Amino acid sequence: MIFTPIALEHKPLLDPYLTPKDEHPLSDFSFTNLFIWRFAREIGYCVIDEFLLLKTCYPKSEPYFFYPFELSARSAEERRGVLEILLSHYPKATFKSLSKDQAQELEEFFPQRFHISPNRDRFDYVYSIPELIALSGRKYHKKKNHLNKFFQAYPDFVFELITPSNALEVEQTYQKWYEQNPNKDEALESEKKGIFSCLQNLSSLSIIGGLIRVDGEIVAFSLGEAIDQSNVVMHIEKANTSILGIYQAINQQFLANAFSSHQWVNREEDLGIEGLRKAKLSYQPHFLLEKYEAH
Structure with a gap:
């Protein structure tokens, strides 16, 4: 074997x-x-x-x-x-x-x-794409507030799909963020290699990327893919955390511009990391997909 x-x-x-x-x-x-x-x-x-x-x-x-x-x-x-x-x-x-x-x-x-x-x-977190685009109602009130603050502070922001023509710029931007991260470790280094490998092979993979620019600079990017006619998996989401509302913006803009015809987005697992679990729950998942282990 x-x-x-x-x-x-x-x-x-x-x-x-x-x-x-x-x-x-x-x-x-x-x-x-x-x-x-x-x-x-x-x-x-x-x-x-x-x-x-x-x-x-x-x-x-x-x-x-x-x-x-x-x-x-x-x-x-x-x-x-x-x-x-x-x-x-x-x-x-x-x-x-x-x-x-x-x-x-x-x-x-x-x-x-x-x-x-x-x-x-x-467990995987699964959300309604139409709901994450609209962010309507009381349960999304805080998210919509953060998003609106971003829109108000940066009315001239630009969303772009990632293509072979801007992929290298995304790599260079993330390399800079990575070097500035005081908590980088072997796991983050492995993730960075995976991100760069995807960016370098965009045309060969089923992946779609999106980015946001403020004043011409890339401030966030995301990588995801439609795995069937209804379901999308979001693999990577990175942003400049000094910009208020940037994560709400890249989440909403990427779904609106790349996956608005789909119903569900799987934003993967929280790995038991307390802050990540809190963030994923704050987006009001429709349900969690259970995963089992056999030892």
Whole structure:
């Protein structure tokens, strides 16, 4: 069982497996997500009996796996068969980012083999795009106030889509912000490499980028993608925090200009970071997508 590290050239092979099959797909399973985070951890793939297996391994850690991906509907017995092959090679295998149905099926296949539990820190936050564009009503009152203050302070701001012609400028801007960040660490460095890799390969990925300029300077940018006709995943959002209301502005402007025809935006997980959880909850998610782990 040989796992090949993912690279851009593998996108045509992996995309059909990663095509969403649920009404509200988890954020983890797009090629772009894997592509961004391949600098933070080893991510490899293996195809067995027309099932795609993904293995992830952080430095100095045991690998973990995602549930097998199918090109087309397969039987439970076929899924159990490929899982048995995987477990014969990796007897201590653990699984992450399982849907509730996958967790239940794994438990049925291998009773007593796994301890399965939800991981709240990894739940995805899903929001209504029309609501985040309009920010109407009492529940969005504070967000709308911040947004209006930005509009009032910077009436001549400019929103642009990120293209190969301005991508290098976005890189240079974020490099400057990164160098000024007193809290940078290995994780942030890996994220920066992933961001730059996306910006350098915009035309080859399914990703869309947007940015805001104030007085000609880039003050915020975001990277996201439509993963089907209804759902968008927001992968990256960065801004100059000295500008009041800038995060509300890039969030609202990017959705309004790039994804207004879609219904739902998945803004990914909070990783158990208190400030991030508070910020994500403040945008009033319509629901959280549960993720389970099996150890």
